[in-house]
Amino acid sequence: MKKLYYLAALVPFLAVSCQSDSEPGVKGYLSVGDWGYMVDSLDIAVPDGSVLKGLTAADFELTGNTYGTPYDPGTGEFAQDYADDGISISIKRNRVRVRFRPFRDEGRLGQNFRSVPWELKCEKAGLTITRKDITESSTAIIDDCITGSFTYAGLTREYMLWLPKDENGEPLKNVPLLVWQIGGGEYNKPLLETIIANRGLVALPQRGVKCAVLEFALANENYSYSASLFPEKIKLIDRNNALQMAFIDTLIEQGLVDGSRLFCAGASSGGGCTMRFMMQFADRFKAAIPCCAMDPIVPIHMATEKYDGQFTDDVTNAFQGDVYRWNGTEMVPSRINLEAFLSTPLYFVHAQDDQTCKVISSHVYFDSRKRLGAKDDRITIYSDDYMKKFGVGGILNHFSWVTLLDDYSEGSAMDWLLKQF
Numbered sequence: 001m002k003k004l005y006y007l008a009a010l011v012p013f014l015a016v017s018c019q020s021d022s023e024p025g026v027k028g029y030l031s032v033g034d035w036g037y038m039v040d041s042l043d044i045a046v047p048d049g050s051v052l053k054g055l056t057a058a059d060f061e062l063t064g065n066t067y068g069t070p071y072d073p074g075t076g077e078f079a080q081d082y083a084d085d086g087i088s089i090s091i092k093r094n095r096v097r098v099r100f101r102p103f104r105d106e107g108r109l110g111q112n113f114r115s116v117p118w119e120l121k122c123e124k125a126g127l128t129i130t131r132k133d134i135t136e137s138s139t140a141i142i143d144d145c146i147t148g149s150f151t152y153a154g155l156t157r158e159y160m161l162w163l164p165k166d167e168n169g170e171p172l173k174n175v176p177l178l179v180w181q182i183g184g185g186e187y188n189k190p191l192l193e194t195i196i197a198n199r200g201l202v203a204l205p206q207r208g209v210k211c212a213v214l215e216f217a218l219a220n221e222n223y224s225y226s227a228s229l230f231p232e233k234i235k236l237i238d239r240n241n242a243l244q245m246a247f248i249d250t251l252i253e254q255g256l257v258d259g260s261r262l263f264c265a266g267a268s269s270g271g272g273c274t275m276r277f278m279m280q281f282a283d284r285f286k287a288a289i290p291c292c293a294m295d296p297i298v299p300i301h302m303a304t305e306k307y308d309g310q311f312t313d314d315v316t317n318a319f320q321g322d323v324y325r326w327n328g329t330e331m332v333p334s335r336i337n338l339e340a341f342l343s344t345p346l347y348f349v350h351a352q353d354d355q356t357c358k359v360i361s362s363h364v365y366f367d368s369r370k371r372l373g374a375k376d377d378r379i380t381i382y383s384d385d386y387m388k389k390f391g392v393g394g395i396l397n398h399f400s401w402v403t404l405l406d407d408y409s410e411g412s413a414m415d416w417l418l419k420q421f
Contacts, residue, residue, distance in 0.1 A: 033068030049094030069391025181266025
């Protein structure tokens, strides 16, 4: 396993306390936002420090800087440049640190969702900085994660793991764990790309929650529409879950994770994966959040009901059937532990107008479990107006994971989750 560095981001000016000036260049301090990287500040070293003397924040101007989401959460309209950039500066020798309101690394989204690059200018110092000028960067949370690969059930998968630390920087012991399941848009992507695609790994650490968070990169596209019609695809989904569960067991054995406080969440294909995970290992998890879930249980999205309620009937039957489990040699059918599955509370979230994974899937899962006797499940369906309060909605109504991970209001899914830690 490889441990990345992060402490440099906390003490950016230690390097300039020496006698010599810093080498010219631009370091970007980044974070993970709802729509990829966010730029939190820039550390700019110039060849001649004299050009920095007397500069104030008013000498700097930012353009193309906007929210990390397509819509302005305050107005619900397409996001424009910030009216208030929030710029502040500090200068040491030939280096100026420029802080500002965090903005989307790729710039503002313009017509047809094409990015309008951001630009930082200071005419008095003759500076024009763009994304292309960043020569070094660090990313909060991500740079302090552990990365590695794990082999089990005939598969090898890469992972990234966040472990909360004590005041001495040592991992805390026996903390709760959230495992985040990636969406179909992240299949066959490098590990870091899957992590940056949304805030699944970083949402809780960014809030300071003392919880371990785990995310695996899945190299196989296997959560497609109607995947349940293809036994090999379903077997591979369950094999991926078996690998993740085996890795979680290593964390429990090491005393890093509390085995009685395991949680799972995922969106889109990852929501479907979360459902399969609970069907296989419900007796191991305390709660789960399937978000805008796909249909790897029975065909729903690309199918038509032969009669009203067919989907619910089909899912109800599937919940009483088999999943695949690893027997040490191969994946074999095994009966679902229905009692454990129904007693593990699930909180379903979905956007009403989601056209990618239609809301009927969450209704069907919720109704089927209720029919079988589940008593502690919850479901929230987001309206378009509510989605836009979190910067998504409209043609982006599939992106309900943004609303999920940003909404900690009373009774929300994340509020519900945290109260169980």
